[in-house]
Amino acid sequence: MKKLSTFAALACMTFGPLLAQPAAAQFAKPEDAVKYREAALTLMASHFGRMQPVVKGQAPYDAAQIKANVAVLKTLSTLPWAAFGPGTEGGEARPEVWSDAEGFKQKQQAFHDNMAKLSAAADAGDLGKLRAAFGDVGASCKSCHDSYRKKK
Numbered sequence: 138m139k140k141l142s143t144f145a146a147l148a149c150m151t152f153g154p155l156l157a158q159p160a161a162a163q164f165a166k167p168e169d170a171v172k173y174r175e176a177a178l179t180l181m182a183s184h185f186g187r188m189q190p191v192v193k194g195q196a197p198y199d200a201a202q203i204k205a206n207v208a209v210l211k212t213l214s215t216l217p218w219a220a221f222g223p224g225t226e227g228g229e230a231r232p233e234v235w236s237d238a239e240g241f242k243q244k245q246q247a248f249h250d251n252m253a254k255l256s257a258a259a260d261a262g263d264l265g266k267l268r269a270a271f272g273d274v275g276a277s278c279k280s281c282h283d284s285y286r287k288k289k
């Protein structure tokens with residue numbers, strides 16, 4: 138029993154601080170967080186951008202295909218943000234991501250609100266609403282980039 142409680146105490150000391158910061162604990166090094174969020178953002182951009190021909194009327198509207206793609210995009214859209222934790226400055230992220238964390242959070246919220254509209258439009262199979270929501274989501278990508286992503 139004594140051994141077990143020693144082990145438990147050690148486990149608490151080792152894992153306690155990690156469990157208190159789940160976002161920080163996901164990455165061994167800051168560069169890993171940068172790689173992770175850039176990969177997630179790249180996938181997000183791919184699943185967003187591939188709908189553009191449909192939205193522009195250059196490709197036929199296949200409601201089931203769009204719905205499936207938006208479901209993937211919705212999941213992807215939740216991924217990047219936990220990888221902007223404290224101490225992960227770098228990549229193309231501006232220092233304002235950390236110095237103005239509240240503003241950065243608001244941009245995420247606006248993005249998620251517009252993603253919810255896109256998701257509802259895709260589920261409803263309504264091309265008109267999809268078009269409008271697609272524009273709103275795109276505007277929230279740009280609005281965040283204008284403030285928090287370095288210009289090339």
Ligand code: HEC
Binds near residue numbers: 176178277279
């Ligand atoms: C809340 C802010 C925010 C929103 C919303 C946002 N981005 Fe970004 N995006 C960033 C930041 C910050 C970076 C730079 C990340 C880095 O390099 O560490 C970035 C980088 C990227 C990159 C480059 C990834 C790479 O490989 O370097 C792409 C592509 C991208 N975003 C696409 C999008 C698209 C498309 C949307 C909307 C569907 C979007 N982003 C929404 C903040 C945002």
